[in-house]
Amino acid sequence: MRRYIPVQTVEGRASRQAHADLPADTYEREMGKEGFFGPAAHLYHANPPTAWTSWEGPLKPRAFDLNRIERAARTPWDATTFLHNAHCKMRFWRFGGAMDHLVRNADGDELIFLHAGQADLYCDFGHLAIVAGDYVVLPRGTMWRIETDGPIEALLIEATNSTYMLPEKGLVGPHAIFDPAMLDTPRLNAAFDAQRQGPEAGVEWRVKIRRLGEISTVTYPFNPLDAVGWKGDLAPVRINVKDIRPLMSDRYHLPPSAHTTFVANRFVVCTFAPRPFESDPGALKVPFFHNNDDYDEVLFYHAGDFFSRDNIDAGMVTFHPCGFTHGPHPKALKNAFTQKKTATDEYAVMVDTRDPLQVGDLPAGVENPDYHRSWTPKDQTAEAAE
Structure with a gap:
C-alpha cells in the first residue's frame, strides 16, 4: 500500500469542496498524483492558469486533424x-x-x-x-x-x-x-x-x-x-x-477517471458520452484546470458539440503532454457555472498514458501548429501579433 506524505491544511481563500463554490473571482487548479486517483491540492488563482501569451519548447499542447490523413x-x-x-x-x-x-x-x-x-x-x-x-x-x-x-x-x-x-467500479458496482x-x-x-x-x-x-x-x-x-x-x-x-451510461453528479463535476471504459498496462481508455450538466448553481460545469503531472492525455473527438474546446471537430485529436496545466478554452470558461443547454452531446475517446508519447511521422497539414494559442484570450492574441 502506498503511503503518501499526509497533508490536510487550508491557506488563504479556498473552497471547502473541490470543483464547487469557488471563492469569488478565482480560478481553481487541481494539482494531483496518479491521474485523479492519488492525493491532490486545489489552488485558487486570480487569473486563468492557461492565459499564456507565448510558448517555447517541446512540451506545448498539440492538435492533429486526422481527417487530413487521406x-x-x-x-x-x-x-x-x-x-x-x-x-x-x-x-x-x-x-x-x-x-x-x-x-x-x-x-x-x-x-x-x-x-x-x-x-x-x-x-x-x-x-x-x-x-x-x-x-x-x-x-x-x-x-x-x-x-x-x-x-x-x-x-x-x-x-x-x-x-x-x-476497470474496478468500486462503490457503484459492476x-x-x-x-x-x-x-x-x-x-x-x-x-x-x-x-x-x-x-x-x-x-x-x-x-x-x-x-x-x-x-x-x-x-x-x-x-x-x-x-x-x-x-x-x-x-x-x-x-x-451509445450503450455507455456515464456516471453523473448534479452537484460535482466528476473527473475523467469516472468515465474509464478499459484499462491496460500503463494506460487507460475513457469514453465521454452525453450526460446532463451539473444543476447545482455552485458546481463547475466545465472541466476544471488541472496539471498533467503523471499522464500524457489524448482525446479523439468522435461526434457532437465538444463543449470545452473551440474549433475542434469530429476526427480531430488533441495531445496534452505530461507536465503543464490545461483546462477549458476561454469561450468555454465563460460557461463555467451557467450552460445554455441542459446536457452535453459529445462523444469522445480519451487515452491517458503513464509513459511519454512520441508523435509519429505525419503528413503535412495534419498538425495545427498554433493549437497552443487557443487558450490565449483574443485581446492578448491581438497584442502579441502587433
Whole structure:
C-alpha cells in the first residue's frame, strides 16, 4: 500500500469542496498524483492558469486533424501511427472493400474504435457486424479481417505486450457505466459459414502476423477462419458508445477517471458520452484546470458539440503532454457555472498514458501548429501579433 506524505491544511481563500463554490473571482487548479486517483491540492488563482501569451519548447499542447490523413491502407499494419510509446500505439486507418488477407497481432491486444462507416468483421471466433461508435477488443493472437461496402475510418489502439480489462467500479458496482452483459461476442452464423473456403476451393489465404513491429506472412491452402465451435472465457467483445451510461453528479463535476471504459498496462481508455450538466448553481460545469503531472492525455473527438474546446471537430485529436496545466478554452470558461443547454452531446475517446508519447511521422497539414494559442484570450492574441 502506498503511503503518501499526509497533508490536510487550508491557506488563504479556498473552497471547502473541490470543483464547487469557488471563492469569488478565482480560478481553481487541481494539482494531483496518479491521474485523479492519488492525493491532490486545489489552488485558487486570480487569473486563468492557461492565459499564456507565448510558448517555447517541446512540451506545448498539440492538435492533429486526422481527417487530413487521406491515404487508405489495405491492411491495418499500414495505418498511420500518430502517437506511440512502448506500451501503447495509436493508429488511424482508412479502408474500403474486402481485406484479401488475415492479420494477427502478436505484440498485444488490439482495440478498434470505428469512427465512421460500417463493416463485417470475421475472426477466429465468428462474425460481428460493426457500426460507427463500436469498440471492438481483439485479444492478442486473434486472426481477423473486415469487409465493407463503403469507406470506413477507425481508431486503432494497441495495448502493446498487455491485455485490455474492465476497470474496478468500486462503490457503484459492476453494472455501472455498462453492464458486462452488454458486451457482444462474435457468432458462428450464416455470414461466417458463407466466408469459409476449404482446400477444394483452390484459393490461398495469407496471414500477416506482426511481432516486435515486423511482419511475418503465413500462407494456407484454405481459409483458416474455419472454426466450428468455441468455448471459454476469452473472446473478442464489442460495445457501442451509445450503450455507455456515464456516471453523473448534479452537484460535482466528476473527473475523467469516472468515465474509464478499459484499462491496460500503463494506460487507460475513457469514453465521454452525453450526460446532463451539473444543476447545482455552485458546481463547475466545465472541466476544471488541472496539471498533467503523471499522464500524457489524448482525446479523439468522435461526434457532437465538444463543449470545452473551440474549433475542434469530429476526427480531430488533441495531445496534452505530461507536465503543464490545461483546462477549458476561454469561450468555454465563460460557461463555467451557467450552460445554455441542459446536457452535453459529445462523444469522445480519451487515452491517458503513464509513459511519454512520441508523435509519429505525419503528413503535412495534419498538425495545427498554433493549437497552443487557443487558450490565449483574443485581446492578448491581438497584442502579441502587433
